[in-house]
Amino acid sequence: MDWQWWNTVSNIALIINIILAAFMVIFGKKDATSLWAWLMVLFFLPVLGFFLYLLLGRSAGKKEWSNNTLPSIGGMLECQKESFADNRLFLPDSLPGQLRSLVGMLLKNDDSALSQENKVSVYTDGQEKFEALFDDIQAAKQHIHLQYYIVREDRLGSQLRDLLIQKAKEGVKVLFLYDGFGSRKIGRKFFSELHRQGGEAKSSFPIVSSLLKLRLNFRNHRKLAVIDGRVGYMGGFNVGDEYLGQNEALGYWRDTHLRMEGISVHLLQERFILDWTKANRDNGINFDDSYFPDPASDGDVPLQIVSSGPDARGGEILHGFIKIIQEAEDYIYIQSPYFIPTPGFLASLRVAALSDVDVRIMIPNKPDHPFVYPVTFSFVAEMMRAGAKIYIYEHGFLHAKSMVVDDKVSSVGTSNVDMRSAELNFELNTFIYHRRFAQEMKEIFHKDMASSTQLTEETYNDRSFYQKAKESVFRLLSPLL
Incomplete structure (x- = not known):
């Protein structure tokens, strides 16, 4: 029976x-x-x-999260599209001619306006980045808009929250958007005083509602800050003590973050307002000219800020990466904590390496996600066999998400080289068309090489049977990681 x-x-x-x-x-x-x-x-x-x-595993509803532009950006965007179509869009001397098609692709398919005359500074150390951010927040007069994937209830997180409470008491409008999954350990009382003082902190994709709607896999991975519409930040650093190198297991935290002045800040502002409004449909941000003051920058850096996510047409940042790789003639330097590329990205990078382009990929020497690291090792080994040089960063944990090509174009942002960033996460990257900035990014990579070891066929083949088995099994699940 x-x-x-x-x-x-x-x-x-x-x-x-x-x-x-x-x-x-x-x-x-x-x-x-x-x-x-x-x-x-x-x-x-x-x-x-x-x-x-x-x-x-479900796809997002694109109609529900449609990507609209704001009036302040929409006019400039449409003008640029028309000018580009008629071959009238002014492209600065610092923008190589072969990258014109990249600008047009991002302009047309992602509504990424070309912003010029920007000042851009790069930070690779968490202490320096947060000191600069806190100084700019301290000087805020009108509003502070922050968005992070992870916020910890620790010393750094509390220090940032207390500073925001102080600014809210001074009458500065404070809005803080964080991801419900990435910041799931935050207690209910963490932002209570900020709310009492008139500030607001909201969760994007709260865990409970995500479970009820069967959308736990969608995460807002963007990290940005806008202060008074004049200063902006974006990049890889989240908010927590480990990003200052205070996690013993991970050690020194090596990341890449940008500080911007110029019209580029308006583009970050637009991204924040759209994300805040999508996460808080009953309490969105009304358009206000004060959010978009006249820029006071005398910089010379042209760039595009590119958003991607399951709400968009699909793969905008990924397509930018592939286009950059396809245009490379001299070198391609990539830093990413995870290297689980889509088939298109992998094929383009392999062709570049096989064509004697100097392809170098840098990954961490330790995992922060145990299932992902064996797959990363499997893919970098494939690139090594195609002729790429693979570097394992030894001085702590490498979390930087950057690419620099031919002293011509750089990309810094939140998007990893993995399928999650390409298809599931809401990401944000800056594509920078400036020779001097690209050279600075190349120098940073070379400096990191001094703290790295190069992966060789001999060391890779010397792995244990257990390591080889993990790589083979987990690679089968790479589309789900």
Whole structure:
């Protein structure tokens, strides 16, 4: 009797699995690689695999999160599109001619306006970055807009919150947007005093509502700050003591972050207002000219700020990366904590390496996500066999997300070289067309090389059987990581 009962249950589970697999194939709208990975999960975890798919594998509703522009940016954007189509868009001397198509692609497909005459400073040390940010917040007179994926309830997080409370008491309008999953450890009382003083802190994709809506896999990974519409920050640093190198397990935290002045700050402001309004539909930000003051920058750096996420057309930052790689003639330097590229990115980078372009990839020497690191190692080894040089950063944890090519173009932002950043996360990157800045980024990479070891065929082949097995198994799941 027990055997008959078990046989019946097994048959029912098999039928359910077949139905669910058909559902994924017909309605899932996944690429073949991702679809096969999910089918494998369904095969090994019958029924449970489908609930995991509902929670972690569904696509976002683009209509619900449509990406609109604000009046202050929309006029400039449409003018630039028309000028580019008629070959009238002014491109500065610092912008190489072969990158014109990259500018046009990002302008047309991501509504990324070309901003010129900006001042841009780069920070690679958390202490220096937060000292500069705190100084700018201290000087704020009108508003402070902050957005971070992770905010910790620790010394740095408390220091930032207390400074925001002080500014709110002074009458400065303070808005803080954080991701519900990345900042899930924040207690309910952490921002209570800020709220009492008139500031606001809101969660993007709160965990409870994300679970109820089966959208736990979507995360707002952007990190930016706008102070009085005149100074902006964006890049890889989150808010927590580990970003100051105070986590013993990870050690020194090596990241890349930008400080900006100029029209580029207006573009960051637009991004924040859109994200805040999407996360708080009942309490959005009304358009106000005071958020977009006349820029006072005398800089000379042209750039585009590019957003991507499951709400957009798809892969805007990724397409920018691939276009840069395809235009490379001399070198490509990439830093990323995770290297799990999409097939298109991997193919383009392999072709560059096989074409004698000097491809160098730098990754950390330790994982902060144990499932991801073995897959990263597998992919960098593939690039090594194609002729790329692979560097393992040894001086702490490398969290930088940057690329520099041919002393011509650089990209710094929140997007990792992985499938999650390409397809699931809401990301933000700056594409910078400036020779002097690119040379600075190249020098930073060379400096980091002095704190790195180069991966060789010999050291890679010397891995233990356990390490090799993990890489082989986890790589099968790479589309889901």
